[in-house]
Amino acid sequence: xxxxxxxxxxxxxxxxxxxxxxxxxxxxxxxxxxxxxxxxxxxxxxxxxxxxxxx
Numbered sequence: 447x448x449x450x451x452x453x454x455x456x457x458x459x460x461x462x463x464x465x466x467x468x469x470x471x472x473x474x475x476x477x478x479x480x481x482x483x484x485x486x487x488x489x490x491x492x493x494x495x496x497x498x499x500x501x
Contacts (some may be wrong), residue, residue: 456464
């Protein structure tokens with residue numbers, strides 16, 4: 447029997463707790479989301495500079 451089949455289902459409180467923790471890490475407020483946002487803003491700034499001044 448695999449370890450997944452041996453586990454008991456989580457209570458609603460536990461499901462909510464783990465879902466909330468996952469959203470904190472993977473949402474836009476997470477280090478990953480903020481990193482992607484920073485890279486996107488930098489790329490947009492470079493594209494605006496190229497559009498205004500040219501190469």
